[in-house]
Amino acid sequence: MALMSKKIRPVPVARRWGLRSLALAWIALAWTARADGAAETLSREAFRIRDPFVLVDGGTYYLYESKPWSGGKGVAVRTSKDLERWTEKEMVMRLPPEVKSTAVWAPEVHAYKGAYWLFTTLTFEAVKPGDAAAPSYLKPIQPLLAKGFAGGALQPRGVWVFRSDSPRGPFVPVKTGSVTPSEWMCLDGTLWVENGEPWMVFCHEWCQTGNGRMMAAPMSDDLSRFTAEPVELFRAADAPNGGFVTDGPFLRRTRDGVLRMIWSNFIKDSGYCVLQCASASGSVRGPWKGHVPLFTRDGGHGMIFSRMDGAQLLTIHQPNTSPKERMRLFPIRETAAGFVCESGK
Numbered sequence: 001m002a003l004m005s006k007k008i009r010p011v012p013v014a015r016r017w018g019l020r021s022l023a024l025a026w027i028a029l030a031w032t033a034r035a036d037g038a039a040e041t042l043s044r045e046a047f048r049i050r051d052p053f054v055l056v057d058g059g060t061y062y063l064y065e066s067k068p069w070s071g072g073k074g075v076a077v078r079t080s081k082d083l084e085r086w087t088e089k090e091m092v093m094r095l096p097p098e099v100k101s102t103a104v105w106a107p108e109v110h111a112y113k114g115a116y117w118l119f120t121t122l123t124f125e126a127v128k129p130g131d132a133a134a135p136s137y138l139k140p141i142q143p144l145l146a147k148g149f150a151g152g153a154l155q156p157r158g159v160w161v162f163r164s165d166s167p168r169g170p171f172v173p174v175k176t177g178s179v180t181p182s183e184w185m186c187l188d189g190t191l192w193v194e195n196g197e198p199w200m201v202f203c204h205e206w207c208q209t210g211n212g213r214m215m216a217a218p219m220s221d222d223l224s225r226f227t228a229e230p231v232e233l234f235r236a237a238d239a240p241n242g243g244f245v246t247d248g249p250f251l252r253r254t255r256d257g258v259l260r261m262i263w264s265n266f267i268k269d270s271g272y273c274v275l276q277c278a279s280a281s282g283s284v285r286g287p288w289k290g291h292v293p294l295f296t297r298d299g300g301h302g303m304i305f306s307r308m309d310g311a312q313l314l315t316i317h318q319p320n321t322s323p324k325e326r327m328r329l330f331p332i333r334e335t336a337a338g339f340v341c342e343s344g345k
Contacts, residue, residue, distance in 0.1 A: 092169030
């Protein structure tokens with residue numbers, strides 16, 4: 001955020017001319033800084049963030065973030081030219097007052113068909129069956145396992161999609177409601193385009209299923225709906241020593257043509273980590289094989305992007321302990337066996 005856009009608090013009129021002169025001098029200095037066009041910047045260590053997502057566009061890095069630890073009413077962006085110094089954040093999507101979300105998670109922005117598309121997860125208070133006051137897009141969430149399953153809270157949670165003509169927003173919803181099924185608890189949707197057809201890969205939440213499921217569904221061109229029923233790709237327990245969480249999918253095709261996915265889970269004796277797997281068919285439909293660790297040092301929900309010099313980087317939040325989460329960057333190499341993360345183990 002440029003200093004020109006910052007508001008200066010009104011200075012009370014001082015009775016003594018000395019104090020007034022000092023105040024006026026401070027105002028003049030502030031306006032001078034604005035005129036210079038200097039931008040306030042912070043180091044990566046200076047701000048807290050979970051689920052970092054980087055879009056590289058027009059010679060600028062865009063870092064999208066929400067505030068999942070304190071509710072949040074939208075999504076913000078920071079920008080950088082070097083991945084080390086970042087501007088103050090500015091809002092790119094604000095939820096309207098009538099959308100009373102209790103949490104905004106995991107924003108991603110993708111360029112597709114001449115526009116920018118924001119995928120983010122919204123959570124709402126639980127809805128009771130027959131509640132006439134509940135918005136039509138919110139449905140009661142029922143457990144999908146045998147009676148007695150002691151999972152997390154069964155709250156409406158889904159992936160909403162927003163559109164903008166600029167990576168800086170403003171982003172507006174493609175529909176009022178989640179694109180993922182409203183009777184499911186879903187999160188962490190990401191866009192994958194295959195042979196010109198857009199797909200959403202997302203997680204069906206362990207709170208409802210008991211063991212998290214990775215899902216995928218083809219989408220309409222305006223990304224407002226699924227055009228076929230979602231298909232299950234795999235479950236959290238498919239990973240050796242895996243826990244019950246599916247989290248943060250991200251797909252990338254390597255230079256040798258292999259389609260790989262990274263995702264997060266809790267691994268026995270390693271905690272929160274990033275796994276990778278590969279599609280045996282080369283398609284998003286899978287089957288997905290491998291599920292080997294990529295990063296096992298208390299960090300996760302990652303994505304991979306190409307730096308402007310062509311180097312590939314993995315970004316995650318680490319540690320997974322609040323309020324210490326920070327954006328981390330690690331060089332990535334492609335090998336025949338998969339991605340290799342420098343300092344990832």
